Amino acid sequence: MQAAQRGEADALEALITRYQPRVFRFSLKMCRNVDDAGDIVQETLLALARKIGAFRGDASVSTWLFAIARNACIRRRRRGKFAPPREESLERLEAGLRDRIADPGAGPEQTTLSHEIEQRVTLAIDALDAGQREVLVLRDVEGLTAPEVAEVLGIRVDAVKSRLHRARVAVRARLAPALSAPVTAPGAGCPDVLALYSRHLEGDIAADVCQEMEAHLAQCTSCLAACDSLRRSVALCQAAPPGPVPDAVASAVRTAVHAAIEEMRRGAPSAG
Numbered sequence: 641m642q643a644a645q646r647g648e649a650d651a652l653e654a655l656i657t658r659y660q661p662r663v664f665r666f667s668l669k670m671c672r673n674v675d676d677a678g679d680i681v682q683e684t685l686l687a688l689a690r691k692i693g694a695f696r697g698d699a700s701v702s703t704w705l706f707a708i709a710r711n712a713c714i715r716r717r718r719r720g721k722f723a724p725p726r727e728e729s730l731e732r733l734e735a736g737l738r739d740r741i742a743d744p745g746a747g748p749e750q751t752t753l754s755h756e757i758e759q760r761v762t763l764a765i766d767a768l769d770a771g772q773r774e775v776l777v778l779r780d781v782e783g784l785t786a787p788e789v790a791e792v793l794g795i796r797v798d799a800v801k802s803r804l805h806r807a808r809v810a811v812r813a814r815l816a817p818a819l820s821a822p823v824t825a826p827g828a829g830c831p832d833v834l835a836l837y838s839r840h841l842e843g844d845i846a847a848d849v850c851q852e853m854e855a856h857l858a859q860c861t862s863c864l865a866a867c868d869s870l871r872r873s874v875a876l877c878q879a880a881p882p883g884p885v886p887d888a889v890a891s892a893v894r895t896a897v898h899a900a901i902e903e904m905r906r907g908a909p910s911a912g
């Protein structure tokens with residue numbers, strides 16, 4: 641980081657290579673279009689190369705990168721207003737991803753997550769509305785803290801959390817068959833255990849509420865199973881590795897960053 645800030649090109653390139661997979665994954669989840677995601681990665685990392693001197697630490701870099709990528713995605717969505725609507729079905733999107741990105745299970749950091757489960761997690765997240773999706777992706781997939789997510793989105797922390805709880809419950813519902821979670825309905829006297837459990841994961845329920853819930857779970861198997869499936873569903877979102885960045889995207893980024901470095905060396909005013 642410091643070497644990159646001193647203007648060492650190799651360090652800057654290493655930094656860009658490090659952030660690239662996460663920025664690509666985030667952009668893909670936000671735009672749900674591989675071509676747009678590629679353009680956004682390039683735009684975002686180019687901005688990083690130009691503004692590297694302004695950062696104080698890793699946390700500020702990732703928060704900033706996600707905010708830049710998100711804004712680029714929103715701009716693109718607006719610009720596409722008069723273009724034919726891109727109603728890509730999830731199935732088509734899935735097929736497109738399979739064709740264009742190499743099998744993520746082939747890398748050295750192979751996880752125990754099966755490819756099929758991975759696809760299901762992707763589809764469950766894609767099915768969320770945009771507001772819930774960006775919160776869940778930043779918090780559970782990218783691992784930002786709730787205050788960092790609030791900073792990226794420019795909203796309050798409690799708004800982040802209420803969207804997060806709804807998003808987690810929706811993703812769990814879609815993954816439930818794959819998690820072989822029993823579908824027994826909660827009883828008439830059952831509390832809203834999924835929302836409570838999600839708040840518990842955020843460290844946001846008081847000790848007495850927690851105790852009440854534990855007492856309920858000790859005697860209610862359907863709520864216990866529901867909480868367990870939510871825990872596993874969140875864990876699956878957290879475990880999904882960033883897939884490989886398509887070669888065409890990586891090489892376009894490399895070319896653009898090299899050009900930017902040359903430009904900065906010559907002292908030419910940057911184009912922003």
Ligand SMILES: [Zn+2]
Nearest residue numbers: 827830860863
């Ligand atoms: Zn219950």
